[in-house]
Amino acid sequence: MSDAEVDRIFHALADATRRDIVRRTLLGQASVSELAAAYDMSFAAVQKHVAVLESAGLIHKQVSGRQRLVHADPETLERARNLLADYENLWRARVQRLDEMFEGE
Amino acid sequence: MSDAEVDRIFHALADATRRDIVRRTLLGQASVSELAAAYDMSFAAVQKHVAVLESAGLIHKQVSGRQRLVHADPETLERARNLLADYENLWRARVQRLDEMFEGE
Numbered sequence: 001m002s003d004a005e006v007d008r009i010f011h012a013l014a015d016a017t018r019r020d021i022v023r024r025t026l027l028g029q030a031s032v033s034e035l036a037a038a039y040d041m042s043f044a045a046v047q048k049h050v051a052v053l054e055s056a057g058l059i060h061k062q063v064s065g066r067q068r069l070v071h072a073d074p075e076t077l078e079r080a081r082n083l084l085a086d087y088e089n090l091w092r093a094r095v096q097r098l099d100e101m102f103e104g105e
Numbered sequence: 106m107s108d109a110e111v112d113r114i115f116h117a118l119a120d121a122t123r124r125d126i127v128r129r130t131l132l133g134q135a136s137v138s139e140l141a142a143a144y145d146m147s148f149a150a151v152q153k154h155v156a157v158l159e160s161a162g163l164i165h166k167q168v169s170g171r172q173r174l175v176h177a178d179p180e181t182l183e184r185a186r187n188l189l190a191d192y193e194n195l196w197r198a199r200v201q202r203l204d205e206m207f208e209g210e
Contacts, residue, residue, distance in 0.1 A: 006119075006124070014111075014116035015112060019111070023195060027195060077193055078189075080189055084182050084186040084189070087127060088182050088183060088186065090128060090132060
């Protein structure tokens with residue numbers, strides 16, 4: 001993933017409504033109108049959140065008749081999670097090296 | 106974690122320099138001056154990034170003589186990773202339920 005892609009994913013996740021849209025549409029697709037009703041928001045406000053999530057690859061839109069159905073992409077979440085796990089592994093490797101140094105004394 | 110705490114963590118991670126500060130200071134503490142030199146940035150610019158990371162709990166500062174040493178907090182990364190894992194688990198549970206439904210037919 002490029003820096004810009006990772007920036008977009010974390011930026012999209014830095015908002016409680018957007019995280020909730022991801023959670024909800026992981027459990028089943030929803031139309032933008034359904035999301036607007038669920039969050040008591042204007043259609044335009046939800047559309048903005050949906051656009052941010054879509055540009056991050058966290059959700060995808062599908063046209064079904066007159067509706068636009070939104071579903072979350074678990075693979076993008078997994079990529080973000082793996083990135084955080086990589087950071088933690090750097091730290092674990094360092095702690096292990098320090099442990100080994102002290103054991104060697 | 107409150108919504109605001111999670112917002113701050115993901116906002117802090119939505120920038121390549123800030124992610125690199127986390128990575129670097131997971132491997133060993135660094136002073137703000139060292140970070141400024143490493144990124145060829147002004148002291149003030151790095152201090153801003155450090156403040157965003159600190160308010161998210163991703164790094165902590167320690168005063169050592171005249172220096173402020175920065176070190177990353179792997180626990181905060183882990184909390185963010187667990188949150189993403191929870192989302193993925195929601196999705197897995199749903200896929201499993203669908204599988205069971207089809208098997209039941």
